[in-house]
Amino acid sequence: MSETEVAHVVVLGSGQDAGAPQFGGPPVEITRTASSLLVTSPSGTSYLFDASPDIRTQSERNTFDPHRLGGVFLTHAHMGHYLGLAHFGNEAAATASVRCFGTASMHAFLTRNEPWRALFTRRHLEFGVLVPGVDVPFDESLTITAHLVPHRPDFTDTVGYVVTNRKTQGSMLYLPDIDAWDQWPDARRIVDSTTLAFLDASFSSGAELPGREIADFPHPLVSDTIAQFDTSPGQIVLTHINHSNPLGTVGADATDMAARAGFLIAADGDRYEF
Ligand SMILES: [Zn+2]
Numbered sequence: 001m002s003e004t005e006v007a008h009v010v011v012l013g014s015g016q017d018a019g020a021p022q023f024g025g026p027p028v029e030i031t032r033t034a035s036s037l038l039v040t041s042p043s044g045t046s047y048l049f050d051a052s053p054d055i056r057t058q059s060e061r062n063t064f065d066p067h068r069l070g071g072v073f074l075t076h077a078h079m080g081h082y083l084g085l086a087h088f089g090n091e092a093a094a095t096a097s098v099r100c101f102g103t104a105s106m107h108a109f110l111t112r113n114e115p116w117r118a119l120f121t122r123r124h125l126e127f128g129v130l131v132p133g134v135d136v137p138f139d140e141s142l143t144i145t146a147h148l149v150p151h152r153p154d155f156t157d158t159v160g161y162v163v164t165n166r167k168t169q170g171s172m173l174y175l176p177d178i179d180a181w182d183q184w185p186d187a188r189r190i191v192d193s194t195t196l197a198f199l200d201a202s203f204s205s206g207a208e209l210p211g212r213e214i215a216d217f218p219h220p221l222v223s224d225t226i227a228q229f230d231t232s233p234g235q236i237v238l239t240h241i242n243h244s245n246p247l248g249t250v251g252a253d254a255t256d257m258a259a260r261a262g263f264l265i266a267a268d269g270d271r272y273e274f
């Protein structure tokens with residue numbers, strides 16, 4: 001891969017929706033902002049995957065310009081994944097017609113509910129509806145495809161995104177939230193076809209949320225994800241890590257389990273290329 005052909009990825013945030021530590025929550029060993037990626041094409045155009053509530057901190061740490069984004073791709077309407085859109089509006093960046101993409105259900109949710117609706121009527125953002133499973137070319141080298149995945153449909157459906165670099169034939173999957181791998185028939189086909197897969201690693205154990213039923217927040221455990229993709233040819237990167245999850249902490253069972261499987265654990269500011 002030549003440097004002029006590769007696409008670059010920055011992990012803007014590696015935490016579950018509320019980050020770590022959480023508002024009102026206990027201290028944590030590893031600080032994480034909410035899940036988000038910035039992908040920059042070989043020609044230098046950057047694309048944001050999810051607009052997290054920590055977008056202000058994330059743009060300051062990683063110097064990306066909201067006015068020059070080639071697109072904002074939203075996975076779904078749980079708080080960690082779209083509240084950052086507010087910072088494109090009048091009180092903040094006040095962007096002009098930045099393109100924003102998601103499913104028809106995401107479009108309906110945002111354009112029917114204030115304050116999100118005003119971002120579109122005032123043309124800070126322009127929405128492009130993506131049809132799941134359909135490849136869409138962006139600039140001269142990237143192709144982006146949304147894939148529907150099973151995840152609590154509170155306000156919208158949920159997608160993961162595959163980004164393919166047509167110059168290197170490398171590809172990346174961003175899939176921060178899914179209820180269970182066995183509810184997604186395309187899991188192996190899609191994960192195994194990508195060179196870099198950022199996958200939901202919210203929890204390591206069902207005992208992480210004292211006083212709350214983890215069954216109310218279904219996610220595969222890290223051990224489920226390892227069992228599912230242990231033999232996948234690409235690099236798996238575990239992300240969307242809940243504040244209660246010791247994954248990444250030195251000496252934690254989950255950290256050792258991931259290392260033995262050859263999986264990487266995302267941290268804010270990590271960089272990859274494909
Ligand atoms: Zn989430």
Ligand SMILES: [Zn+2]
Pocket residue numbers: 076078151177
């Ligand atoms: Zn979610």
